[in-house]
Amino acid sequence: MAAPIDFYFDFASPYGYIASQTIDELAERHHRSVNWHAIVLDANFQSLERIRIPSSVMRSDYIRRDVERLAAFSGVEYKTPSSLGLHTEMAARLFHWFNDRDPEQGRCFARAAYRAYFVEDRNIAQLETLQDLCGAQKMDASELQHLANDSANRARLKAEIDLAESRGVFGSPFFIVEGERFWGNDRLPQLERWLAQGPY
Numbered sequence: 001m002a003a004p005i006d007f008y009f010d011f012a013s014p015y016g017y018i019a020s021q022t023i024d025e026l027a028e029r030h031h032r033s034v035n036w037h038a039i040v041l042d043a044n045f046q047s048l049e050r051i052r053i054p055s056s057v058m059r060s061d062y063i064r065r066d067v068e069r070l071a072a073f074s075g076v077e078y079k080t081p082s083s084l085g086l087h088t089e090m091a092a093r094l095f096h097w098f099n100d101r102d103p104e105q106g107r108c109f110a111r112a113a114y115r116a117y118f119v120e121d122r123n124i125a126q127l128e129t130l131q132d133l134c135g136a137q138k139m140d141a142s143e144l145q146h147l148a149n150d151s152a153n154r155a156r157l158k159a160e161i162d163l164a165e166s167r168g169v170f171g172s173p174f175f176i177v178e179g180e181r182f183w184g185n186d187r188l189p190q191l192e193r194w195l196a197q198g199p200y
Helices: 014-020 023-029 046-051 061-074 089-101 103-118 127-136 141-148 151-166 185-197
Strands: 005-009 034-038 174-177 180-183
Touching: 005 014, 005 023, 014 061, 014 103, 014 185, 023 034, 023 185, 034 089, 034 103, 034 151, 089 103, 089 127, 089 141, 089 151, 103 127, 127 141, 174 185, 180 185
Parallel strands: 005 034
Antiparallel strands: 005 174, 174 180
């Protein structure tokens, strides 16, 4: 069976959002599956500080327009949120809780969280928003409160981030297939050619 595509994303990344709307369809065209991995770039990857994009650049007029243009080009619904660069650790932790139990439910949560942020302009760092998103996944408020304070849930995300760093992941979106790494939406044509024709 062909190797899956590992898709790394940060819920704060508009580029990750756009990739999340297209990667499964791309993979399906080449009979591949996709493993989704939520990471958090703002408070982690400290050893990679030299190559992280500064938050001021991510909030610049160029990035705003670039994302709008890319979304339109990709046929993805998008609205620039009023608060860019949220800290999304809790959303990432919740994703892994759902995904570890049912990858399809993990995807549903991820897509809903991304839509809430980048289409509906809701603050996915706020507990109230997360409660709504989790309620749609049949998680009650008491369970969410438990996970918010659960050290094992924090450790699960840290392990995911540590593994991502060890694999050379440093941005969102980031894709790995058969050991080959591709960073960004602009590398998706190269990834697709790799899937269609093999290594080059």
